[in-house]
Amino acid sequence: MNDKPKQQYDIAAIMNENINVMRDVVPWANETRFRVTKVEKGHVFGIQPWEAHLVGDPETGVIHGGVITTFLDNLCGMACTSAMTEMRFVATIDLRIDYMRPAEKGREIIGEAECYHLTRTVCFTRAWAYHETRDKLIATAAGTFAINKARLGGSKK
Amino acid sequence: MNPQLTNPRADEIDAILKRLPFAQTLGMRCEVLGDEMTAILPFQEKLIGNVAIRALHGGAIASFLELTAMLQVFLVSDMPRPPKPINLTIDYLRQGHAKDLYARAYVLKMGRRMASVRAEAWQENRAEPVTALMAHFLVASD
Numbered sequence: 001m002n003d004k005p006k007q008q009y010d011i012a013a014i015m016n017e018n019i020n021v022m023r024d025v026v027p028w029a030n031e032t033r034f035r036v037t038k039v040e041k042g043h044v045f046g047i048q049p050w051e052a053h054l055v056g057d058p059e060t061g062v063i064h065g066g067v068i069t070t071f072l073d074n075l076c077g078m079a080c081t082s083a084m085t086e087m088r089f090v091a092t093i094d095l096r097i098d099y100m101r102p103a104e105k106g107r108e109i110i111g112e113a114e115c116y117h118l119t120r121t122v123c124f125t126r127a128w129a130y131h132e133t134r135d136k137l138i139a140t141a142a143g144t145f146a147i148n149k150a151r152l153g154g155s156k157k
Numbered sequence: 158m159n160p161q162l163t164n165p166r167a168d169e170i171d172a173i174l175k176r177l178p179f180a181q182t183l184g185m186r187c188e189v190l191g192d193e194m195t196a197i198l199p200f201q202e203k204l205i206g207n208v209a210i211r212a213l214h215g216g217a218i219a220s221f222l223e224l225t226a227m228l229q230v231f232l233v234s235d236m237p238r239p240p241k242p243i244n245l246t247i248d249y250l251r252q253g254h255a256k257d258l259y260a261r262a263y264v265l266k267m268g269r270r271m272a273s274v275r276a277e278a279w280q281e282n283r284a285e286p287v288t289a290l291m292a293h294f295l296v297a298s299d
Contacts, residue, residue, distance in 0.1 A: 027205040028214030031182065055178040064179035065242050066220025073216050091249065092215045098244040 012082040015039040022078065034071045034111070042083035042116070044075045048109040048129070061105035065139075068109065069097050072127040072141040075113035080123035080145045083115040088147050090123060095143040103138045107131055113141075121147055164191055166232050173228065173239060185221055192233055196225040198258040198278075205255065213253030215288070218278055222247065222260055222290040226274040229262035230294050240272060240294035248289045256280050258287065270297040 015022065016039045023029045023036060032054060038045040048063075048071045056064025073095055080090040103109050112134070113127035127141040128134050167189035174180045174187060185198045198204070198221045206214025223245060231239045262276035272294045277286040 025208055026214065027203045027208070028217045029206075031203045032216070053178050053182045058176050058178070059238075064177075064220065064224075065245075066179065066183075066216065066223050069219045069223070069245075069247070070214065070216025073219070092247075094246060094248045095215075095219070096244065096246045099242050102241075 008085045011084050011087055012039050012041040015082050029074060032067050032070050036078065039082050042079055043114045044078045044082055046075050046111045048111060050106050050108060062102045065099060068129050068139050071111050072113065072129060075111050076125040076127050076141060076143045077145060079113040079115040079125050083118050090145040090147055093144045093146050095141060098140050100137045100139060104131060109138060123147060164189055170228055170232060180224055183221055185224060187228060194229055194232055196260040200255055200257050211255040215249055218253050218288045219247045221258060222276045222278055222288060223292065225260040226262040226276040226290060226292045227294065230264055230272045230274055233264055234267065234296060236296060240296050243293040243295055245290055245292035250289060251285060251287045253287045254280060272296050
């Protein structure tokens with residue numbers, strides 16, 4: 001790959017082209033079965049389907065909060081990468097999740113994450129999980145991510 | 158073992174884990190000694206988040222810690238069922254390697270309506286936690 005330091009990439013477009021690959025290479029994401037549906041610069045959308053093996057409350061059939069955490073953590077991380085001008089890994093520093101109401105049994109959850117600020121070392125993100133609209137939230141997330149120095153593909157600086 | 162020392166809630170912890178599909182998906186189990194519980198997440202390939210560096214997925218670790226915190230609240234309370242989470246904050250301190258993960262949770266405050274819980278996960282060295290969690294649970298029955 002010809003990597004010139006000043007070269008600017010449309011990371012969001014590259015991510016959109018590889019929308020399924022991004023999940024397929026992550027074993028735990030395959031286990032929780034979420035899909036990424038759309039990538040814009042600094043903004044990522046996804047769907048978390050209801051699955052029997054993800055249920056966290058056998059009485060209500062509601063999926064476990066940890067699934068939503070996994071889902072929003074991933075979308076936030078992708079939102080960070082999509083906001084950049086060169087492909088870099090990010091690592092979660094911390095993530096806060098607030099649970100507003102339980103998700104409904106059998107319904108898929110829509111997730112949306114945005115990276116609203118970016119420094120040389122850190123990305124700031126927030127995310128939402130809901131069934132229909134952001135007016136009726138299941139959960140929100142706020143996360144900070146560290147930007148790794150190494151570029152994807154391992155080429156040196 | 159002296160039966161008077163064992164916690165009767167310990168058997169319930171085991172039963173909850175067995176009927177929770179998501180706990181089975183993670184593959185976690187718990188060992189209870191009195192009011193002290195250690196949760197164990199045996200390593201499995203599906204828990205990987207980054208294939209290149211063979212690191213555990215942060216979401217899998219967070220799920221494990223949330224369940225550990227929830228079960229610890231249940232263990233030290235007289236609630237009929239495990240509490241519901243209100244919110245949680247996860248600090249990713251170190252990379253989780255492709256190895257077994259352990260966790261313990263501490264109920265910092267058991268209130269009438271809410272419980273504050275801290276949980277930590279570690280691998281070979283307990284003094285070097287991989288991930289820390291702070292969570293609030295709703296413990297009121299109404």
